[in-house]
Amino acid sequence: MVFNLNDILPALPEILLAAFALVLVLVTAFGGEGARNARRVTRISLGGILLSLALIWFGAANDETAFGGMYRADSFADYMKILVLLGTFSALYMSITPLAKDDINKPEFSLLVVLSLVGMMLMISANNLMSLYMAVELQSLPLYVVAAMRTNSLRSSEAGLKYFLLGALSSGMLLYGASLVYGFAGTTSFAGIAAAVSINQLPAAFIVGMVFMISGIAFKVSAAPFHMWTPDVYEGSPSPVTALFAIAPKVAAMALMMRLTYGAFGSIADQWSQVLIALSIASMAVGALGAIMQSNIKRMMAYSSIAHMGYALAGLAAGTQQGVLGVMIYMTGYIFMGAGSFAVILLMRRDGQSVSKIADLQGLSRTHPMLALGLMVMMFSMAGIPPLAGFFGKWYVFLAAVNAGLIPLAVTGVVMSVVGAFYYLRIIKIMYFEDADEPLDADIPVANKVVLGVSIMVILLFFVGLSPLLESANIAASALMAEL
Amino acid sequence: MSVSWPILSIVTFMPLAGVLFLLMIRGDEHILARNSRRVALWVSSFTFFLSLPLLFGFDSTIIGYQFEEKAVWLAGTGIGYHIGIDGISMPFVLLSTLLTPLAILASWKAIAHRVREYMIAFLVLETMMVGMFVSLDMLMFYLFFEAVLIPMFLIIGIWGGSRRVYAAFKFFLYTLLGSVLMLVCILVMYVDAGTTDIPALTEHQFAGSMQTWLFLGFLASFAVKVPMWPVHTWLPDAHVQAPTAGSMILAGVLLKMGGYGFLRFSLPMFPLASEFFAPLIFTMSIIAVIYTSLVALAQTDMKKLIAYSSVAHMGFVTIGIFTMTEQGIAGAMFQMISHGLVSAALFFSVGVIYDRLHTREISAYGGVAAVMPRYAVFFMFMMLASVGLPGTSGFVGEMLVLVGAWHASSWVAFFAATGLVLGAAYMLWLYRRVMFGAIINDEVKAMEPMQMREFSIFLPLSVLVLLFGVYPMALLDVMAVSIQFLLDGLSASGLSVLAAR
Numbered sequence: 001m002v003f004n005l006n007d008i009l010p011a012l013p014e015i016l017l018a019a020f021a022l023v024l025v026l027v028t029a030f031g032g033e034g035a036r037n038a039r040r041v042t043r044i045s046l047g048g049i050l051l052s053l054a055l056i057w058f059g060a061a062n063d064e065t066a067f068g069g070m071y072r073a074d075s076f077a078d079y080m081k082i083l084v085l086l087g088t089f090s091a092l093y094m095s096i097t098p099l100a101k102d103d104i105n106k107p108e109f110s111l112l113v114v115l116s117l118v119g120m121m122l123m124i125s126a127n128n129l130m131s132l133y134m135a136v137e138l139q140s141l142p143l144y145v146v147a148a149m150r151t152n153s154l155r156s157s158e159a160g161l162k163y164f165l166l167g168a169l170s171s172g173m174l175l176y177g178a179s180l181v182y183g184f185a186g187t188t189s190f191a192g193i194a195a196a197v198s199i200n201q202l203p204a205a206f207i208v209g210m211v212f213m214i215s216g217i218a219f220k221v222s223a224a225p226f227h228m229w230t231p232d233v234y235e236g237s238p239s240p241v242t243a244l245f246a247i248a249p250k251v252a253a254m255a256l257m258m259r260l261t262y263g264a265f266g267s268i269a270d271q272w273s274q275v276l277i278a279l280s281i282a283s284m285a286v287g288a289l290g291a292i293m294q295s296n297i298k299r300m301m302a303y304s305s306i307a308h309m310g311y312a313l314a315g316l317a318a319g320t321q322q323g324v325l326g327v328m329i330y331m332t333g334y335i336f337m338g339a340g341s342f343a344v345i346l347l348m349r350r351d352g353q354s355v356s357k358i359a360d361l362q363g364l365s366r367t368h369p370m371l372a373l374g375l376m377v378m379m380f381s382m383a384g385i386p387p388l389a390g391f392f393g394k395w396y397v398f399l400a401a402v403n404a405g406l407i408p409l410a411v412t413g414v415v416m417s418v419v420g421a422f423y424y425l426r427i428i429k430i431m432y433f434e435d436a437d438e439p440l441d442a443d444i445p446v447a448n449k450v451v452l453g454v455s456i457m458v459i460l461l462f463f464v465g466l467s468p469l470l471e472s473a474n475i476a477a478s479a480l481m482a483e484l
Numbered sequence: 485m486s487v488s489w490p491i492l493s494i495v496t497f498m499p500l501a502g503v504l505f506l507l508m509i510r511g512d513e514h515i516l517a518r519n520s521r522r523v524a525l526w527v528s529s530f531t532f533f534l535s536l537p538l539l540f541g542f543d544s545t546i547i548g549y550q551f552e553e554k555a556v557w558l559a560g561t562g563i564g565y566h567i568g569i570d571g572i573s574m575p576f577v578l579l580s581t582l583l584t585p586l587a588i589l590a591s592w593k594a595i596a597h598r599v600r601e602y603m604i605a606f607l608v609l610e611t612m613m614v615g616m617f618v619s620l621d622m623l624m625f626y627l628f629f630e631a632v633l634i635p636m637f638l639i640i641g642i643w644g645g646s647r648r649v650y651a652a653f654k655f656f657l658y659t660l661l662g663s664v665l666m667l668v669c670i671l672v673m674y675v676d677a678g679t680t681d682i683p684a685l686t687e688h689q690f691a692g693s694m695q696t697w698l699f700l701g702f703l704a705s706f707a708v709k710v711p712m713w714p715v716h717t718w719l720p721d722a723h724v725q726a727p728t729a730g731s732m733i734l735a736g737v738l739l740k741m742g743g744y745g746f747l748r749f750s751l752p753m754f755p756l757a758s759e760f761f762a763p764l765i766f767t768m769s770i771i772a773v774i775y776t777s778l779v780a781l782a783q784t785d786m787k788k789l790i791a792y793s794s795v796a797h798m799g800f801v802t803i804g805i806f807t808m809t810e811q812g813i814a815g816a817m818f819q820m821i822s823h824g825l826v827s828a829a830l831f832f833s834v835g836v837i838y839d840r841l842h843t844r845e846i847s848a849y850g851g852v853a854a855v856m857p858r859y860a861v862f863f864m865f866m867m868l869a870s871v872g873l874p875g876t877s878g879f880v881g882e883m884l885v886l887v888g889a890w891h892a893s894s895w896v897a898f899f900a901a902t903g904l905v906l907g908a909a910y911m912l913w914l915y916r917r918v919m920f921g922a923i924i925n926d927e928v929k930a931m932e933p934m935q936m937r938e939f940s941i942f943l944p945l946s947v948l949v950l951l952f953g954v955y956p957m958a959l960l961d962v963m964a965v966s967i968q969f970l971l972d973g974l975s976a977s978g979l980s981v982l983a984a985r
Contacts, residue, residue: 380634385660386627395623395671402671410671414664421660425637425653433641433649463627467558 007066010073012059013052013081014121020048021114028107041107042096045114046089052121053085063479065127069189072127072259076480079328079472080124080255083335087247088117090339090451094346095240097445109149112142113244120252126259129178129188136174136220136256139249140167146244147237159236166219166229174216180209181264190264198267207271213260214275220253223279223313224286227306231290234302239354242298243342246305251331254312258324261316262480269319276317281412283310288419297345297358300423304382307420308334314413315397318404324477325470326396332469333381333389333462340455341378343448344371349441358427363436371444372431374452379428381459383421389462492551492567495535495581496614499607502527506604517599521592524603528585528610535581535614542574544962547969549620549683562679566620571966572747572817573617575959576740579824580613583736586941587729590832593937594728594839595643602643606729609635613737617744622670622680625748629705629741630663636730636738644725651718651725658718662708669701673753686752686973699757702750709742712765712802713772716795723791724844728835731787735794736828740820743801747813747970751805755974762806766896769806772799773903780910786834786844789914790827793870796903797823803900804885808974812888813967814960819881821959822869822952826878829866829945833859836938837918840931846914851923852931859934860919862942867915869949871908877952 008015024041031037056078063074092113119139126132144167148160182188184206185196196202215226222230234242261272287307294300308330315326348355365372381388394417398410458465502523509519542550549568557565569577588606595602609632616628633656641652674680677688690698708715719739723731751758773796780792797819804816836859837852838844853860869876872883882904889897923929952959 385634386630391627391630395667398668399671399674402668403675407668407672410668411665414668415661418657418661418664422653422657425656428637429641429649429653432638433652463557467556470558470561 006064007071010062010064010066011071011125013055014118014125016055017048017052017114017118017121020044020051021111021118024111024114028111031107033107035105038105038107038109039096042092042110045110046092046096048114049085049089049092049117053082053089056081056085063482067131069191070128070131071122071125072190073125074476074479074482075472076255076258076324076476077125079476080251080331081121083251083331084117084120084124084248084255087251087335087339088113088120088244091240091244091247091342094243094343094445094447094451096447106149109146109240112146116140116142116146117248120249123252124255124259126256127190127263129182129190129193132256132260133171133175133178136217137171139252140171140220143245143249146241147233149241150238153236155236156238157236159233162229162236163233170216170219170226172216173212173219177209177212177214177216180205181213184209190259193264194266197265210265210268210272211275214257214272214279217253217257217260218279221250221257221309221313222302222306223309224282224306227283227286230306231294231299231302234298235296235356239298239342239346239356242301243338243346246301246342247335247338250305250309251335254309254316254327254331258316258327258480261319262324266481273317273319276313277406277409280310280313280317280409283307283313284413284416285310288416288423291420291423294423295358296356297348297361297427298356300358300427301341301345304420304423305338307416308382310416311394311397311413314406314409315400317409318400318406320400320404321474321477321481322396322403323400324480325473326393326398326400328473328476329396329469330393332473333393333459336455336458337378337381337390339451340374340459341382343452343455344375344378347371347440347444347448350438352441355440358430360440361427361430362434364431364440367436367439368442368444371452374456375431376428377456377459379424383424384417385421387463389459392462392466490553491534491537492569492618493553495531495538495577496567496611496618498531498534499527499584499610499614502531502607503604506600506607509600517596520600520603521588524588524607525585527607528581528588531610532581532585535578538569538574539578542569542571542962544571544965547965552620562674562677562681563623564621564681565624566681567615567618567624568620569618571963572970573744574962575817575821576617576737576744577614579740579821580610580617580737582944583733583824583828584610584613586828586832586944587732587736589937589941590732590835591727591729594835598642602639605635605639606733609639609733613733613741616741620682622673622682622685622749624680625682626663626667626670629745630660632738632741633659636734639730640722640726643727643730646725647721648725651721654718655722658708658715662705662715665701666705669698673698682748688753690754692756695754695757696760699750699754699761702745702754703761706742706745706750707768709745710739710798710802711742711795712768712799713775713795714768716772716776719795720788720791723794723831724785724787728831728838731791731831731835732828735791735831736824739794739798740824743798743805743816743820746802746805747817751808752970752973758806758808758974762808762892765802765806766893769799769802770896770899770903772796773803773900774906777903777906777910781906781913783910784846786846786914786918787831788844789846789910790830790834793830793907793910794823794827796907797827797870799903800882800885800900803889803896804881807885807888807892807896808971809888809891810967810971811884812892813970814963815881815884815886815888817963817967818877818884818952818956818959822877822881822949825945825949826866826869826876829862829942829949830870832938832941833863833866836934837931841927846917849918849924849928850921851919851928853919854923855928855931856933858939862934862946863919864915865946866949867911869953871911872904875950875953877949877956879953880956 122135144164150156185193219226291303315323381390384394552568555565612632619625776792776795783789801816804812869878872878
């Protein structure tokens, strides 16, 4: 196979980041151990991410494929990649100043995150079963390592191992499903599968393969009942890693889910729609009910993210362009809510030791008014209270569901959001209605201030920018639906 | 009168400008508190002043909306920025802008900690309330309707009484559960009609079977807000725990959101279902009127007693609305405005003596009239207005509702009238126990007389209650055309509600 410029240009953002990763390997290896080198590597990584972001932002959004149809660049990919890049950027940016004594402070961290980021971007652009699988693995493997990065902590190692084992299981399911789909469709390209699906009456085993593939991706999205790893991994991983998990990979996995269902299996929406409805209801229920009992804020955020994926899947289950639009708006709000929340959660420490009990937030409104205000905005937004970003996400997701006739799903969703509101309100109660025993540490690094400030502004003023956002999301959604 | 500047938007968002002011105040805690109070009072008074042109410039002979403003928000989706007022919403806008400065004045001394945050919450609340009444776009309406929960949750939870956390959660979750069901209905309506513009939706014909479900969804939300029996249980908790000013706004304005919702959405948009469900509403309302009146008789806590009386009075409102007669709806509107003024004043009355003795137990008081004679006069006037004494606004509303109810069914009128008797019983009994008799202890004896600040809160409320009592046309004229238009729409929808009666 000969590569030419036409292959390289569409994939330039990924190629650039991959090149950065290679340089970073050298810097990591020869720059020495320790905090200074770690900071240097992180700075270079941030530069790479910004450069890649600029390439996507200012580059023309052509609908084209590269590498023999393996890779697809379109405005949908651009939109989702911008979200993933922004999410990863904020997570990495906040890790630049190690806050707690036991935080990770190794140059390998940023390097692995950049590698994983390349995987995420390739997932979004996957247009073939082969590139899909490779991208998923490239995204996952570095994350297994960073989850276990705090080597002297038993919980961190447990988180890494658990993540790896369950992740490997999901990869196995994905691969098995892909092989069945390939076997019956006779091709690995999404376009080829779509063509085969629309022409032939495919046997039940093909559907089994499809369900396996969806289940495999549901693992990555952490949709119930494939969510088991999420709370433990969130809790055990070092906080900056948890922040990353909560923001970026979910968006990439959700994008892949959309590529696969709308692209390859677009004409049998009635088949996968039921699967997604089941996943959606289960996730909304598990997320809402599971979070109530949590006393650890990272575990609570894990359940909250499961619930959020449930709402997003409700839009996806509609099987329409409006559904895609809804999920994209939802995900846009989601990354800012995640980034904003973790900007505060990362700061939770006493005497240099990180703490993660919800009760540790007690009286935060007295000791750190701005942090409390920020977290309150995030919590109200996650609960879906208007006029914040979370509400508009839910509005468009359920609008798609209602429009597709899935009214019972929408009713279940909104009722579960009331259950969910309870635990978000609990955080606000602890911060505002109770007084502090001992305050959290006072110093707040610039990175957290910036991320929190930007997130608050985006969430509060979401309704102002909604119109242009809808416009670009609409173009992106129609690009996803288009045949190539 | 046509105005060239967007006066309605200015009135709506002026309090938010005040919030920005408040955020800029610097200084130590004492100065911060003092300046925050002043800024909040000035801003809310100024907002009230700005809202006066809405009253004087309002042409009560015109059908449709006035002071309308439209702007593009989400182009091409049928959702836009659209506000305006008619005879139904205008009185509520004025009520909100009037009660907010009074509520801020009422918390001048009572709120001593986190004053700035408190004032911010109240100003945000004002924007949300006014925004909700002026919205002519259903999505905007929902945004404001729901967003009210945020400041109110904080007001109850931070500055409330000993069980404030429980009360705040109950208030929030109850209301939210009702609202999200309405949200699904709003989505269904949007999908069906392709727009969220309220005037357009009023003209849209929803299929009969769909109306039933939509009506029930909206009922879930409005019934909690009003509140109707059996979903009223959040109200006594919220009222008892909320600070005085919170109770004033809650009873004065927030309860009216449900009644307003019925008039703006349920009746004009789902006429068939409204007709069908009217007996259900009557039953729920009658139970509310009689049951909560009996419960009020048994209360030992003054605030709780008045809270239950609010449920009973709002029962009259829902009866009036669903009689679908001119008198009934006008009576319901009148009762809402009157109750807004009277219940705010009654909650403030409790606040006045609570500030002095720090208890709301009825048994802790006795002979207050001898110590605070001027206060006794105001309290008695408001108590009588609440009971419905002729010459006060309370009488007009209840009278009209009863006339309307008589048209609908004589039984409904009979049971509603029973509630009036019970209402007189518990209010008069409350007044006798607290105000009359011998001075029971030294604490009561030592109570300070009423201050100028408290006087200036009672005065405007009393004047209005008296004005609407002796000259009800002042208010009825404003609403008449809009109510007639609403009824015309009902009968034009092919079922001639009026003719059937």
